Amino acid sequence: MNNELTKQIFSLIKLNNKLIAVESPLQERLRLLTNLACECQRLDINCYLWTLEDDQIHQLVVNQETLALQTVDQYQAIAKNRREHYFEILRFWKTTDLQGILILEGIFPWLGESNTDPDFFLTSEWIKSALINLKLYNYKANKTTILLGPNASLSSDIAPEVPTLIQQLPTxxxxxxxxxxxxxxxxxxxxxxxxxxxxxxxxxxxxxxxxxxxxxxxxxxxxxxxxxxxxxxxxxxxxNIEFLQPPTISVGGLELMQEAFRRYKRLLTSLAQAYNLRLPKGILLIGPPGTGKSYSAKACSQQLGLPLIILEWGSFRSYGNLAEYKLKNLFALVDRINHIILYLDDFDKGFAGDDDLSKRLAGMLLTWMQERKSEVLIIASANNIEWLPPELTRSGRFDEIFKVDLPNYGERHEIFTLHLARFDTRFHNGGDAYSEDEWKRLLKATQRCVGAEIGAIVERAAISCFCQMFPDDVLSVSELPPLEITLSALLAARQSMNPLAIREADKVESMRNIATLQGQPSSPIDSSIYSLGNVDIFG
Known part of the structure; x- marks a missing residue:
């Protein structure tokens, strides 16, 4: 809360800190200023506010819990005649007879890391120099300068001179x-x-x-x-994240991974914590696209009963210089929510460029994973694990690595029945409509299809069967007949699709081979009646 932040600010003031940086979101600005003004009035200290927008000083006064702004004419008279520099406020506060606390709002953009624009660079250096001189000149005066803004990023040359306080999310x-x-x-x-x-x-x-x-x-x-x-x-x-409450979903296959998720749930109990047992630092899911990595993260959310935050890791690259600030705030959010799953989708794409930004973000993630105290389970998915920095994949960062492979015969059967049940009532509650021979024919035809492609095949077949049932435009029917998806419709839908594992066979096989070397299997050996079994090539 802002009251706690106010206490921290005045603690630094008592230690004779003349320059203090405060990071506070815009929506909390009024509450923070009101609390600061109230505390100043209680201590009989004047409190002033300067904003970049209007280049004016206002004294903050609180009347009956309402914040009021009173214009300081002394600054206006001087600033009007001395406009050679827009930041005249820094010269004024250094020499004025006014005392108390001056809050400077909107100055942080000039205090970050250096900019290539010459004019911006010169202005930035002048402001930094003026702030340091302000600190030295007023060392024995009753003057304190507070730098206020939503992003208190300071360059390395000035950061040691300015203690920084960050307004945390409330508990x-x-x-x-x-x-x-x-x-x-x-x-x-x-x-x-x-x-x-x-x-x-x-x-x-x-x-x-x-x-x-x-x-x-x-x-x-x-x-x-x-x-x-x-x-x-x-x-x-x-x-720029998706926040989901624990979903209610059905999962086809990946039994070894599902068993691991059930084990994680037991680690959340007070009994496990009494033995100093904890969740893994992180879980990495690797394998070709469409094999169910994102779906597995949702399944873990369901098993553990924890909300799920879905983040496209590569999206941070689009923020440019703000990427580290955005990531820092996201980590603070995750830590505050605490019992949650953070899912980093397409984790490898964030490192495809292998540039300085990728390395800095990786460093921030490593530090956070190593030092955090919150009960957060991190799950990341990657297609190309070779893009990831080696330090990310060692034990202690991502403790468990699962290979999420192309579904075997038994898993494809489970995935088909789950999707068929969405349209065909014959498959509800474990029901079936095909013979064993029909299933074997369908599963053989979809041998290299992933779960996402199986879902698309079923949906195409359902549309085809619907159009056969109602060849003309029918607005309504008195009694809705059941939709029955035929095997021929499924086979026809399969023929109209060219699976990724066939189109890009070399790339997919490379991903599978690397995943086999790096990760543990997420599925057991196929023991279903549809398994091909061991083939004796010597007859």
Missing amino acids: IEEISTYLPQVLPDSSQVKIHAIAIASVGMHLADIDSGIQQAIAPEITPDELIKKLSAYKIDLLRRVY
């Missing part, structure tokens, strides 16, 4: 303490559940979510549901 306990101030009386009984639904948001975001959700006679459960939906949308917009 469940802090949210629970705050919620009674904004919740209707009817929802007070489920404060803890509402707090859990709110974890991962700042207080201002929680305010907005509750205000949008509250309606006459809304129940606490409905409020939780709407607040969760608001959070999911917010996380998608702010962090």
Whole structure:
């Protein structure tokens, strides 16, 4: 909460720190400024605010918990006559008789790592020099300068001179303490559940979510549901991630991996923790595209009952200079939510360029994985493990590596029945409509198809059978006849598709071979009735 951040700021001031950097999100700005102004009034200290937007100084005053801004004419008179530099505020604060705390908002872009533009570079160097001189000149004066912004990134030459405070996301306990101030009386009984639904948001975001959700006679459960939906949308917009509650899905095959997931669930118990047992640092899923790596992450979420954050690791490269800032905030979010699964999709694509940015992001990930204390399970998927830095794949980072291969005969049977049950009621509740010989014919025809391709084959066949049932445009029928998918429709759909493992046989086989060397199998040896078994080539 901002109250805690305010305490940290004044602790640094008491230690005679004249320059302090504070990273705080924009939505929390009003609350932070109000808290700072209140504390200054309590200590009889003047508090001023300068913003880049209007180049004016305002004194912050709180009347009945409402923040007011009073223009400081002394600066306006000087600044009006001295416009040779836009950051005249730095000269003014160094020599003025005014004392107290000056908050500079919007100055961080000039304090980061060097820019290639000459004008920007010269301005940046001037500002850094002016800040250091400000610190030295006012060392014995009752003046403190606070640099405020949403991204407090400081270059290496000035970072040692400026202690940095970062406003953290509120904890469940802090949210629970705050919620009674904004919740209707009817929802007070489920404060803890509402707090859990709110974890991962700042207080201002929680305010907005509750205000949008509250309606006459809304129940606490409905409020939780709407607040969760608001959070999911917010996380998608702010962090570019997908946040999923544990899904209800069925998985075909990959039994060894599923057994590992069930074992992880036991490691979450207090009994396992009493023996100092923990979840793996990370799990790496490797294999050709479409074999079910993303689906496996959702299956793990279901098995463990933990929410799932899906992140395309390669997307961070598009942020450029902001990539490290974005990643740092994401790690803070994951740590705060705590019991969660972080799934890094297409992990290898983030390292395809092998440039400095990729190496820095990898370093941040390694440091976080090594030092974090939160109960977060990291799952990453990769098609080309050779693109990953070797230090990422050693034990202690990704403790378990699973090879997710092309499905065998028995697994393809399971995958087919799962997809067929979506359209054909004959396959509900373990039902079947094909003979053993028909299944063997279908499974042989789809020998190198992955799960995603099997799903597409079933859907194409379902469309074909539907069009045969209703050859003309029929708007409605009095009684809906069942849709029965025929074997011939499935075989025809297969013939219209050229699987990836056949189109790109060399690449896929290379991926499979490397995955075999690096990972443990995620599927047992096929023991189903559809298995080809051991073939004796000597007859």
